[in-house]
Amino acid sequence: MSAVIEARGLCVAVPGSGLWDTMWRRPRANILTDVDLAVQKGTTVAVVGESGAGKSTLARTLMGLMKPSAGSVRFRGRELAPGPVLENLRRHVRFLFQNPRGSLNPRMQLGELVAEPIRIHEPHRRDPQGEVARLLEAVGLPSRFATRYPHELSGGQAGRVCVARALAMRPELIVADEPTAGFDVSVQAEILNLLADLQKDFGLTYLIITHDLGIVRHFSDSLAVLYRGRVVETGATQAVFSQPAHAYTKTLLEAFKAH
Amino acid sequence: MSAAMPALAAPRRWVAWCLSTPAGRFSAIVLVIFAASALLAPWLTPYDPNHISVYERLASPSWQHWLGTDQIGRDMLTRVLYGARVALAISVGCTSVSLILGVAFGALAGVGPRVLDAALMLLFDTINSLPTVLLALAIMTLIGSSLPTLMGLIVLFYVPYFGRIARGQTRVLVEAPFIEAERMLGASTWRILRDHLMPNLLGPMAIIASMEMPSVISLEAGLSFLGLGVRAPTATWGNILQDGYIFIRDTPWIAIAGGVPLVLTTLAFTFLGEMLRDRLDPKLRKEVT
Amino acid sequence: MSAVLNVQDLRVTYPGAQPAVRGVSFAIARGEAVGIIGESGSGKSSVLLALMRLLGDAAVGGSAHFNGDDLVAASEECLRALRGDRLTMVFQDPQTSFSPVFPLSTQFLAALHRRAESRDAKLRLAVEALRGVGIAEPERRIRDYPHAFSGGMLQRAAIALALMSSPDLLIADEPTTALDATTEAQIIALLRDLRQRYSGAVLIVSHQPNLIAALCDRVMVMYGGVIVEEGPTAQVLKDPRHPYTRRLLACEPAHIETVTRHLPTIPGRPPDLSLLQAGCAFAERCLQKVDGCTIVEPQLLPVAEARRARCYALQSLA
Numbered sequence: 018m019s020a021v022i023e024a025r026g027l028c029v030a031v032p033g034s035g036l037w038d039t040m041w042r043r044p045r046a047n048i049l050t051d052v053d054l055a056v057q058k059g060t061t062v063a064v065v066g067e068s069g070a071g072k073s074t075l076a077r078t079l080m081g082l083m084k085p086s087a088g089s090v091r092f093r094g095r096e097l098a099p100g101p102v103l104e105n106l107r108r109h110v111r112f113l114f115q116n117p118r119g120s121l122n123p124r125m126q127l128g129e130l131v132a133e134p135i136r137i138h139e140p141h142r143r144d145p146q147g148e149v150a151r152l153l154e155a156v157g158l159p160s161r162f163a164t165r166y167p168h169e170l171s172g173g174q175a176g177r178v179c180v181a182r183a184l185a186m187r188p189e190l191i192v193a194d195e196p197t198a199g200f201d202v203s204v205q206a207e208i209l210n211l212l213a214d215l216q217k218d219f220g221l222t223y224l225i226i227t228h229d230l231g232i233v234r235h236f237s238d239s240l241a242v243l244y245r246g247r248v249v250e251t252g253a254t255q256a257v258f259s260q261p262a263h264a265y266t267k268t269l270l271e272a273f274k275a276h
Numbered sequence: 277m278s279a280a281m282p283a284l285a286a287p288r289r290w291v292a293w294c295l296s297t298p299a300g301r302f303s304a305i306v307l308v309i310f311a312a313s314a315l316l317a318p319w320l321t322p323y324d325p326n327h328i329s330v331y332e333r334l335a336s337p338s339w340q341h342w343l344g345t346d347q348i349g350r351d352m353l354t355r356v357l358y359g360a361r362v363a364l365a366i367s368v369g370c371t372s373v374s375l376i377l378g379v380a381f382g383a384l385a386g387v388g389p390r391v392l393d394a395a396l397m398l399l400f401d402t403i404n405s406l407p408t409v410l411l412a413l414a415i416m417t418l419i420g421s422s423l424p425t426l427m428g429l430i431v432l433f434y435v436p437y438f439g440r441i442a443r444g445q446t447r448v449l450v451e452a453p454f455i456e457a458e459r460m461l462g463a464s465t466w467r468i469l470r471d472h473l474m475p476n477l478l479g480p481m482a483i484i485a486s487m488e489m490p491s492v493i494s495l496e497a498g499l500s501f502l503g504l505g506v507r508a509p510t511a512t513w514g515n516i517l518q519d520g521y522i523f524i525r526d527t528p529w530i531a532i533a534g535g536v537p538l539v540l541t542t543l544a545f546t547f548l549g550e551m552l553r554d555r556l557d558p559k560l561r562k563e564v565t
Numbered sequence: 566m567s568a569v570l571n572v573q574d575l576r577v578t579y580p581g582a583q584p585a586v587r588g589v590s591f592a593i594a595r596g597e598a599v600g601i602i603g604e605s606g607s608g609k610s611s612v613l614l615a616l617m618r619l620l621g622d623a624a625v626g627g628s629a630h631f632n633g634d635d636l637v638a639a640s641e642e643c644l645r646a647l648r649g650d651r652l653t654m655v656f657q658d659p660q661t662s663f664s665p666v667f668p669l670s671t672q673f674l675a676a677l678h679r680r681a682e683s684r685d686a687k688l689r690l691a692v693e694a695l696r697g698v699g700i701a702e703p704e705r706r707i708r709d710y711p712h713a714f715s716g717g718m719l720q721r722a723a724i725a726l727a728l729m730s731s732p733d734l735l736i737a738d739e740p741t742t743a744l745d746a747t748t749e750a751q752i753i754a755l756l757r758d759l760r761q762r763y764s765g766a767v768l769i770v771s772h773q774p775n776l777i778a779a780l781c782d783r784v785m786v787m788y789g790g791v792i793v794e795e796g797p798t799a800q801v802l803k804d805p806r807h808p809y810t811r812r813l814l815a816c817e818p819a820h821i822e823t824v825t826r827h828l829p830t831i832p833g834r835p836p837d838l839s840l841l842q843a844g845c846a847f848a849e850r851c852l853q854k855v856d857g858c859t860i861v862e863p864q865l866l867p868v869a870e871a872r873r874a875r876c877y878a879l880q881s882l883a
Contacts, residue, residue: 067748068716080460107462120457124475134461171834172605182461199742201604201772206816206828213826231819236826255824272750273819 019094020055021190021222022079022110026088027052029071029078048074049246051088056190061216061223063233063254065269066243072226075243076192079224080112108138111183113193117175121167127153127178128163134185152181156211173204180211190222197232209236230273234258242266293555299547306544310537313357314364323351325358325511334527343533346519352533355511359534362423362512363541366496367489370427374434375485379477381435382442387450387469397443400436408433408495412504421507430495434488441484445477452476487549490542497538513538568592569632569733569766570616576626577611584838585611587790588627593734598760598767600777600798603787604813606835609770612787613738616768617654618644632733649676653727657739659719662726663711669695669722670707676726694725697762698755717748721755728763737769741776753779774814778802786810789836789846792865796872807874809847845875853878 029049048071056062066072077083079090081103090097092106111134114120121130131152132145150160156177167175176196183191196212197205213236215221227233233240233254240257242250242265250263261267294300313320329349337344343352385396412429419425449455450473458468493513499505500514501521508515513534520531570593577586586608593599603609614620616629616636629636631652634643648654656662663672673691680687688707695703698721711719720740727735740756741749757779760767771777777784778798785795786807794807805811814820815829833850844859845851851858857877865875874880 068744082456082460104462107460112457112460114453114457116453119453122454122458122472122476124479125471133458133463137461137463137467202774202816203604203813203831206818206830209818210827210830229818231817231821235818235821235824235828 019058020091021058021093022224023055023091024052024075024079024088025091027054027075027078027085027090028087029074029083030086047086047246049078049085052243052246052248054241054248054251056222056224058189058222059216059220060238061225061236063237063240064224064226064243065228065230065233065240067228070243071246072243073194076112076194076224076226080110080192081106108186109189111188111191113179113183113191113196115195115198117179118167118170118172120179121175123167125166126163127165127167127170130167130178131163131181131185134182138186148185152184153178155184155215156181171204172200173207176200176204176208177211180208180215184215184219187219188221190224192224192226194226195228196225197229198227205232212236230269242269294548294551297551300551303544303548303551306540307548310360310541310544311364314360317354317357317361320357321351321354323354325350325354326509327351334523336527337529344527344529346516346530347523350511352516352530355516356513356533356537358511359513359516360537362506362510363493363496363538365423366427366430367493367541367545370430370434371485371489371492373427374431375438375481377431377435378438379442379474379481382439382444383446383469383473383477385439385443386446387465387473393443396439400439403432403436409499409502409504412499416504421503421505423506423510426496426499426505429499430492433495434492437488438481438485442477442481445480446473449473449476483549483553486545486552489545489549493538493542493545567595568630569595569597570768571630572612572616572627573629574627575612575615575629575637576624577608577615577620578624578626580622582839584841585623585790586615587838589787589790589792590627591785591792591795593766593768595733596764596766597783598769598781600781600784601768601770601787602772602774602777602784602813603770604772604835606838607787608790608838609772609787610738611790613736613768613770616736617648650679650730651733653730653732653735655720655723655727655735655737655740658743659716659723660711662723663719665711668708668710673707673726673729676729690729691725694729695722697728698722698725698759700725715748716744717751720744720748720752724752724755724759728759728765731763732765734766734768735763737767739771739773740769742771742773749776756780774802774817775819786813789841790838791846791862791875793847793876794872794874795865796869800869800872806868806872806879807847807876808851808853808878810874845877 027049028047028051030047052075054062054064054075064072064075074083078085081090081097092102092110095102097103097106128146128149131149135142135145135148146163149163153160153162158174158177158181162174162178167178170178193212197208200208209232212223216223225232225237237254239251239253241248242257242263244265250257250261250266257266258270261270294304327350329345332341332345332349333347335341335345335349341351341353343356345351346355381396385393415429416425455468455472458472496505496512497514497517500512501518503518505514506512516534517531517538520528520534524531572592573590575586575589576584578584589608589612591599601609601612611620611623615625618636625637627637631647634647636644639647663669670688670691673694674684674687677687677690682690692703692707695707700706700718700721714722724740741752744752753776760780767780769777769780781798783795784798784801785792786801786809787793788809794801794805794810801810802814805814809831812829812831816831818828821828831850836846836849838846842859843861845862848854848858855877863875863877863880865873866880868874868879
């Protein structure tokens, strides 16, 4: 097994916002401190933590949207830097947003939206429409949806469109940021099942960022607990659930079991 | 917001929508007359707008001169019709040029590096802070007043206005999740600008532009009235108003001839702008859950 | 029974003949906590909005008597006198409960404007209310602006504001949905604790069964604009009877004991209420459907002690 994406000693700091801070490039605060994380091919890794722990920053840094102030991100063993490695990452790694409807351009039809990744990475491909229909079918939407606009969709359908879009070009890794937050439980179950089925069919690797331990328990192989910008515990999901080592993990699990 | 797109594809439905309210019908009638008189002025009247006829000076409305004549005997109706040309050129021309430049600079400031943003904003603020009339006075004195100069001046005033709004909108859009989603898909900056930012920016900007049309027309009229606009013999509504102002006690029809079309046109543009806003702004549409 | 709120045959229809609530009746006794569970489109939010009279141009039918005043028909003046005093609300997003341009103190004082006490006395009352919801150093914090608070702290403040007047009824719309898991647990614990001290009634709407389970004495499950099941919370959640409730509760990952990658789902979509056929709204997706289900909608009838459900399959057994 090899790591698809790996963070080593990752630190991320927000630059100060004032003019003075900008001039001296003074960092204001560390959001992530010394984070190590490896996502093995074909597995699902969950990053757990409360809001403000740095979960979203971690995802953005792994996607190359934020620059680490120290440490490195490696994609397929090569250090992430602007240029071919980043392009490679953009092509093979997809991001699922917390708010599926918001991540769709309201003025585009679904067919165009799902074809976007193909148009971006293979601009010479003649007819992406067949592929679009296949992708919509893969997520359980009829192909006539291709001419609809995002505002005509229910929340669950918008979630499916985002998954279809993520599947275009056969990605290797999908990073999902709270993929079912705000969904009804029955819709959440549908989306999670869809993701699990697609993992089986396409050998996908997932990095799921969530605060919902119910999802973590059922859907992840291993997990990393993020607390105040540091990874305080990692391990196989079952092991961590049965024997949490860190005090914070214990609090989290107690809150979860109290439900 | 996106509901506007299919609607745009159906001009018939737009016409039907426009005629669905009294204000819409009023606007449509006024603007059609406005556009027709501007485009067809030479064919609608037998007179030349600058033809002087001292024998007929300050004539009351009659069958020969429906709206009477001014102090040097020029036919008022002809001057009003030709004035519409200037008003149309300025309202449509200046607004669209200002809109295009404003959106371009605004979007640039919104997505560009901080330094560029700061520089453009400083420039916009500087222009905005100059008193309109004084600046017009200075420029007109230096270069001389003419229609192109006036139009240039109006564009100069409106680019910062549209630019500021476009910049704000762009900043909001750049932060929008769907733009970030595109970036994460690997879309180039150019692609994001062209396919995702512009279509979402132009809709709201077009509404604002249509609502600004009346003030652009009034600005021309105001500057011309003060003698800072188009040079005297050219027929513009502002010039007519200025002529009428002098003789308003004895021959009020000159001021009325210049003022009524001005009021009607600005009203029509305002109504239309408000209707557009109500239709295109998703926040004003009630969502059914 | 002395009901603080008595809702009879409440109906909400949105413009364009879009029904959302198709006849909901329930009563809340003094001091009772009642929850409404439902998915989006079930009509649960429309029930709340109708009670708050925040529905704009939707048509509202039926009645909702609150201490004798019908909320559906009452005048604006009457509502103004009730709101923020006898009837208060907590919203999903605490940011929307407070104006960002005033410190909390101003907003707490504004809520007490009807009282005759001195400004200092009102401020002391507000500080005590904040202390009661677990905000440390309330004397200092009350001078802060909303942005200085985290989401969880601000929701605590919103709860303090809503309970300050000891209302007869507190209405909460998804009070923890905008918060993360640990904060959510803290807010639930706080609300639970407050239930001991505060004697008024509570109506909570949520799509999360665990919130209702922790806080409510009685629960109503909504589907397709009607109540399909109601009863004591513990019983309904442990032993759901209506097929919809059973399937809904089965979807929640936290409730599934053995680890699985395939969660139960409810195939099909919630019905479009403007195209509703005769019969039960859930019939199309129901696995226990019998012939009668698609002909006449079942009534909400007793299925056990203090429990009612709207299902033929249960009524034939009972």
